[in-house]
Structure formats: C-alpha cells, structure tokens
Amino acid sequence: MTDLFQEPADATPLDPSERDELKQSWITHRRDLNEAEQANIVSGAVWARRRRDTRIASLLTEDFARELHRRMFNDVWAWAGTYRMTPRNIGIEAYRIPLELPSLFDDVRYWVEHETYAPDEIALRLHHRLVSIHPFPNGNGRHARLMADLLIERLGRASFSWGGGGLAEVGTLRRAYIDALQAGDRHDIAPLLAFARS
Incomplete structure (x- = not known):
C-alpha cells in the first residue's frame, strides 16, 4: 500500500479532518506512517512500563488510557489522546465514550478484585471491550493490546504474543485476530484467548 491513508478493509478509516492533523510532513507513504507510528508506540510502551505507580487501579482510569494513547501517537497525530467525535465503522456512538x-x-477492577475470571481472560475482556468502544480516532487495536499487556503484567503474568507478528498489514495473522475479535462480539472469548498466546 503506497496511498498514505489507504487502510485495510477491516481497519477504521480516518475522517478527512483527522487526516489533516498529521504532524510530520515527511510522511508521504503508508510505510512511512507505519514506521513513525511504531516508533511512537514503542516510546509510549516504555513510558507506561517505567511509571512508578504500578497499582492496577492506576492503570484502569480514563486519565491513564488517554495519556497512554497520547504517548503512543503524539509524535504523529495532533488528536492523540483525545476521544473521537465522529462515527466509525465499529464502536459505540462518540457521545457515549465518556460513559462507557x-x-x-x-x-x-471488580473482576480482578473478585477473581471473576482467570487473569488472561480479564486482560482480554478489557482488550475486547476497549476495541468495541473504539474511543480514539485511530490506533484503538494497538492501544487495547498494550492496555491488555500492561494489565496482565501487573497481574504477574507474561505479556501476550498476539500471534507473534505484526497486525498492521493485511494477511492471515490479521485475519485471525479480526476473527477472534468477532467471536468475542458473539460472546465467545476462547478464540481471542488462544490467539493472544499463540
């Protein structure tokens, strides 16, 4: 894909006003955008893992979720860390995001405190619902995967492998991930549990 804003068919397209908020003028091809975003995501992950406050409760807040997204994408997008205001092909209505x-x-927090599910399932239910809400203009899957990794690490387990490859490009790995998310939409979390540890 060379068109800068051409997304895979199963990805969230950006609104034209959101496209205008690209911060780096040197980004002219899709591969440039992917590289810039990936470098920024690594920086955001380092920030999250170096935080002094390692309580699970500090991770599970709107402020943390927004700040994590900002740090994952702020070198690339001016809207990083802000809730979307426009409809998407998936996700809830934008006005419901601050409620959901x-x-x-x-x-x-309840699931963790009461051990409602096994740790992997708790983290993946967090991931699935974050993707279902789709709070940000873009980067929701990557944000949700990092949130799940941070939670599972705080629960004393290893982070997820997410199929062991990159999910940004169209291919069988991305298709398996999307299929697992769609199974979760049908209340079957087992495929997502299997995929996350594959």
Whole structure:
C-alpha cells in the first residue's frame, strides 16, 4: 500500500479532518506512517512500563488510557489522546465514550478484585471491550493490546504474543485476530484467548 491513508478493509478509516492533523510532513507513504507510528508506540510502551505507580487501579482510569494513547501517537497525530467525535465503522456512538470507559474500568477492577475470571481472560475482556468502544480516532487495536499487556503484567503474568507478528498489514495473522475479535462480539472469548498466546 503506497496511498498514505489507504487502510485495510477491516481497519477504521480516518475522517478527512483527522487526516489533516498529521504532524510530520515527511510522511508521504503508508510505510512511512507505519514506521513513525511504531516508533511512537514503542516510546509510549516504555513510558507506561517505567511509571512508578504500578497499582492496577492506576492503570484502569480514563486519565491513564488517554495519556497512554497520547504517548503512543503524539509524535504523529495532533488528536492523540483525545476521544473521537465522529462515527466509525465499529464502536459505540462518540457521545457515549465518556460513559462507557469508566464503566469498563469499574468492571475490570471488580473482576480482578473478585477473581471473576482467570487473569488472561480479564486482560482480554478489557482488550475486547476497549476495541468495541473504539474511543480514539485511530490506533484503538494497538492501544487495547498494550492496555491488555500492561494489565496482565501487573497481574504477574507474561505479556501476550498476539500471534507473534505484526497486525498492521493485511494477511492471515490479521485475519485471525479480526476473527477472534468477532467471536468475542458473539460472546465467545476462547478464540481471542488462544490467539493472544499463540
């Protein structure tokens, strides 16, 4: 793909006003955008893992989720860390985002405190619901995967392998991931549990 804003068919397209908020003028091809975003994501992950506050409760907040997204994408996009204002091909209505995220984080804190599910399942249910809410203009899957990794690490387990490859490009690995998410939409979390540790 050389068109800068050409997304895979199963990805979230950006609104034209969101495209205008690309910060780096040197980014002219899709591979440039992917490289810039990946470098920024690594920086965001390092920031998250170096935080002094390692309590699970500090991870499961709107402020943390927004700041993590900002740090993952702020070198590339001006809208990093802000909730989307436009409709998407998946996700809830934009006005519901500030209501649904706190509810999700309350649920996850309850699941952890009461050991409602096994640790992997808790982290992957967090991931699935974050993707379902789709709070940001873009980067929701990558953000949700890092949130799940951070939670599972705080629960004393290894981070997920997510199929062991890159999920940004069209291919069988991305298709397996999307299929697992769609199974979760049908209340079957087992494929996502299997994929995340494959």
